[in-house]
Amino acid sequence: MPRRVAIVGVGLTRCSSWRRDVIYPELVYEATSPALQDAGITPNDVDAVVYGSMDPFDGVNAPEKWNVDACAAAGMLGKPYLKISTGGTTGGSAALAAYYHVASGLYDVVLAVASQRVGETLEAQLVLNTAVDPVYERGFGVGAITVAAIQACSHMHAYGTTEEDIALVSVRNHENALNNPYAHLRVKFSVQDALASAMLSWPLRLSDCCPSSDGACALVFASEERARKLARQPAWVRGAGQITDNYFTGDRPWYEDWDSLAMLARRVYRLAKIDDPMREIDVAELYNAFTIQEILEYEALGFCEKGKGAELVRQGVTAMDGQLPVCPSGGVLSTNPIGASGLIRVAEAALQVMGKADQRQVPDVKTALAHAWGATIGFHTLMILDREAP
Amino acid sequence: MTSQQEEPLIIDGRWDIPYRHTAGQAASRFFRELKENKRIMGVRCPSCQRVLVPPRSFCERCFVPIDEWVEVQDSGTLSTFTIVYAQFTSLPPPPYCIGLVKLDGADTALMHYIGGLDLQDLEAAKKALSVGMRLQAVWRDEREGKISDIEYFRPA
């Protein structure tokens, strides 16, 4: 059994389409400095650092090397420093890496940092296209939006999910973001407004898609002994994991079910000893880069049966006042600094457990789930946080 | 730090990085067959027996090398699709339809364009396309050993 690890500090930046007021190391510092303060520690207290970002988006390959000293002076102090890069799951992967740093027994206090400056890329879909296999598939111009659209097409065909259902997901997330001072898009609109927005890749409209954002996030992970001293209410890691599915888009052509996430969920729930996620999870921060994905995620995560995800939306089960609020932060639909978005899900889940989520706090959170997906939808990370140590 | 009044300096950047990608044995043969023999080849995993298109040199599930080649049909069914209406920088001009086509004889689907229909009118296009519909490859007369040797798959 790995030793107990908890999150004891969180730092977030304001996200926008382009944080043109700051040079990259300053943006990162804007997340790391509050994280250290929140944990009540100084750079000398940090034993190791993990950094996550997706390189091509920032226009700087390996920006973590440039940003090293913004991460608790890691360069000046000669710290152990690792870079994790796994597509959209990068932020979730960075959290997992930090967790294993502490769980290994080698380090007691580890800083996880993730950042992205999508605002400095002039065309995000073009970058995403470079993730697609150059030999067979890249020439079709496929990017994240087209793959999500394919998920929507399949889910609508298989289960009767409607364009109104996904429009409602959009409306709810954007409404939640109004409570989140760090969110990028903070706008209120109606289902009608959503349905009137431009069709980008049928059936997904502009309102169904995430923005491109600049932003960074930092978390402090600590061993049990340190966590109990540093935080009044640590967010304990109860279970965590990640998975890699097939590479070619056509290898698993039944896009209506997100099998890779379902598989990972079973593994992580077993680790976390969760039998009934709808009952036992109090809040979930899901990686809803596109509205339809939130619905697929409910089903894969076992919040409902296959094909019934849209009903949870229609019945308000996942609204802020529902049984299992999803994305009180506004989710990826409101804020997407891609490499950081997965870490932001963990940060938001931690804030909920720690009782520090201010206006977006869900009452009485014991257990929170954080998810991220990546690649041509075959990567996932999951982390379950809890008020009590496992 | 800059004062509130000053606009920060913006510097343009562009990566123009050339690459030379090796297709490997499996892809090379696939493209040669498209060009020279106007046929679509897959490979069969000796362990799980799945016929994989596009072909690859090992099965990631069984983790064994694959060397059995199988011809699959140039017709199949539409697994799923999308129609793109947005213009992304340096990506194809809209509208275009991307689909996954389960070719007859293959266990995996091939990504390709779906064409031969009017995509400008979304409502008409949605009527003309459906998951499970039959499709037929439209081949180019002049083929180069690229995935574009098939121009698109049309409703059959």
Next chain:
Amino acid sequence: MSSRVCIVGVGQTHHRGPGGNLAYHEFAFEAARAALEDAGLTRGDLDTVLASGWDVLDGRTISDMHLVPAAGGYLKDSAKVADDGILAFAYAYMRIASGAFDTALVVGHGHAEGPTELVSNVALDPFFYRPLGVGVTSSLALQASAYAAHYGVSEDQAAGVVVKNRRHGANNPYAHLTSAVTRDEVLASKMIAWPLRDLDCRPQSVGAVAVILTSDDRARRIASRWATVEGIGWATESYYIGATELWRLGALTSAAQRAYRMAGISDPVAELDLAEVHDITSYHELMAYEALGWAEEGAAGRLLEEGATSMEGRLPVNPSGGALSTNLEAGTGLARVAEAALQVTGRADGRQVEARTALAHGMSALAGSIAQAHGVVILRRSE
């Protein structure tokens, strides 16, 4: 929580120059299969797979989509460390040490499909360093120049590293470059970025290497001999080099100190039987001797000239031929770990040294300013 992590299998391809008929992830497949065979395991035995490397070098964003399944990671809990494979090894080590996983495979590769100088140039900040057009070789040259000037290290001494390593590489059935070179040939080779000549620099090799780690419990159950990780350390330096003393590899010193402390090593020259270091340039091997505490500052050249670091010496360095004979651009560090493991388990065909305790060193080649990140692993033969 497991107290020890062990290397139970090593696999590598027969490394060669660019061109050829395998796609980059197909090399990873071959190396992973070879490692599994070496360990007597199947893909089903793996709990976790770690890939390494840079997307921008590979020309594929999210390269782990290819590399992880090719290395046996399909549906496994897996990730990628975007750096040299030795840092992915460090992550795999922690995964096993935590007790959450029992068996890990780590893969590193090189395939020369992208222009390394340009890729390293775009790894620099767009404001201060990138516009100067510097890349990995010119920045390593800057460091070599500072080192040579500060300590009076001669080009002869640097050439001596090349002669030694190329001679060693000729014994290695897996090496890319297998012909020895003379001192005169080194000094006559084309000047690339003063003081670095062509032969002072690493070649671009194509291939892959994979290493399998397990808990010691598992190693005892499945293997007859293995290499135990006695110590491990990694560290980074700052990015801006204006305030650094370029003639030292500061992050390597930090990494080595951590590894030595863990392994209980106080006199490395006496206690190590061999070392595989990342000779990214000839000068950098000399700098490594000093950072690793084997020679006083500036005295590395003398250690070399005495023959201490030849195959026949008291501390053989790079019996495999090092990066100067085979350079997997993102996997050279992991290859050093693999070679060290082969040495202590007595399976280093043609290049075997009598070895019980070995040190492996790797560094980040294409990212950061100059030699910004290093990792050190110390292995000991199981008894």
